[in-house]
Amino acid sequence: MDQHQLYQQYQPAIYQYIFFLVQNKELAEDLTQETFYKCFKNIETFRQDAEINTWLHRIARNLAYDYFRRKKLIQFIPFAKVYEGMTEDLPAQWVEHNEQMKELFNAMAKLKFAYREVLILRKIKGLSVKETSELLGYSETKVKNNTARAIEALRKNWKGGDLHEK
Template identity: 35%
Template structure:
């Protein structure tokens, strides 16, 4: 499969994954482009040991991590808070984020970065434990344990924000 086809198949998912982390659509677009430039440059290195999607998400993960390390070293190391979509969300972004979604992402944002990553990869993007471990360069056991702890912490944050058990499972 060609890099163009990989872009067609995975660009939206990569953009969504990055946007959930950086919370700024312009930065997410830039990092998505940077990810796929690296995919094209390193396409010959893909050896098939993992799924293409897993390999691409690993590149997206490291690209986003490097962005924080380079552009926001204090935020990365001190784990400061970020604003969702900056100070002036567009009409389209406002329509996409209703009150429950905002609460959901605020609760997610309050978790440790490692917990955020494992929830994003396993539950939002649907990666297997094995694939999530490959993306995070971790063991499957560590991903399983992190996910268990992350879900418990996430539920506590949601409940602090006023979401009830019924609200969580209503969808």
């Protein structure tokens, strides 16, 4: 697969993942571009012991972490602040224009980062326990425990919806 095909195939998913982490459109775009720059620059170091998708998500995650470390940001911008006024620019497949979705985003914004991240990867991105474990560098047990705890915390924070664990 050439660079253009790789970018075309994985860019939307990487952008969406980064956007959920940083909750800022311009920053997500910049970090997405940087993710692919690092990928193309270091493609010869890819050992293929993981999926390319997992490798790209790991690069994206590390870049987001580095950004927040550099900026010494502890709190993330609440989802609802980003959500309002920007819906026309967000990918249509994951944005719904209703109050229940806003409430869900607000509830997710209250979760600690480790819980929010595992929910994004497992329930929104649909990664398996193993893929999430590889991406985060956690044991599969820790991923399962964080997922269960995150869902429970989200249930407590989210008044508007019925949350079922799959």
